[in-house]
Amino acid sequence: MSSLTLVGSHAATAMSPALWTRAFEIAEVSSSYDAWEVADVADLPDVESALRGGRTDAANVTMPWKHWAATVADEAHPDVTVSGVANLLFLRSGALFAMNTDIAAVRAATSGRTFGSALLLGAGGAAHAAAFALQGRIDRLVISDVDRSSAAGLDGYNGSASVVDWSDRAVDLDSYDLVINATPIGRDGSEDQLAWGTGELAPTATVYDFVYADTRNAAEAYTADRGIDLIDGWTHLFHQADAMVRPLGLPERMSDALRRSIREICPASAGINR
Structure with a gap:
């Protein structure tokens, strides 16, 4: 997993890129996490193309495109099939796969x-x-x-x-x-x-x-x-990120790295011990 992207209408101001970038540093994993501001539905085909073409390995999808993420996938986790929303897209055995790590x-x-x-x-x-x-x-x-x-x-x-x-x-x-x-x-x-x-x-x-x-x-x-x-x-952000570690094939040490990264960004976030 060499590149992750956050896709959404407020991606540029989200904390996820900083969280993941620092966690990669802590875990000594060579990967990147970028923000992709997508405010118009007309730009969504470019996101799909980037995923299917390998320009990004996975995309976290935030508001307002979580319903789109569920419909654009070839295959989906049962949570997505039933709930109708997804926030993670990545290629799995050549198919675009959708998960919902919010759930x-x-x-x-x-x-x-x-x-x-x-x-x-x-x-x-x-x-x-x-x-x-x-x-x-x-x-x-x-x-x-x-x-x-x-x-x-x-x-x-x-x-x-x-x-x-x-x-x-x-x-x-x-x-x-x-x-x-x-x-x-x-x-x-x-x-x-x-x-x-x-x-x-x-x-x-x-x-x-x-x-x-x-x-x-x-x-x-x-x-x-x-x-x-x-x-x-x-607390939610930690668990949401931690749920991505295994599906994306990241090393297990990323879980502790994500926890440490959140504590650095927000020292008062003791709730991540839940």
């Missing part, structure tokens, strides 16, 4: 835990991954997105799910055991905006935040002040 990350970060009720904020690729990864471990799932039709169309989840308007997402907020932020809210590190809006979470709740930032954001501040369990975006 693997949610499973790893919440391993062994069950939740009575959960509020899922967002309806994009990350939300699909969270819903699918947690099915069978949530008794009741409530989904809310600024686009209600997108929330209602969330597929890949076979449990009991209902949809509420975005303006009503904080209603009965303290009844949830788990609140998942699968939106970009908090990405800029702002401490004054919570994805779930106003209202108080139950003291025993868990927050799963896909967002990671190099400065303290509102979810981190809120949960720390109240002693609420937080599975932060750095």
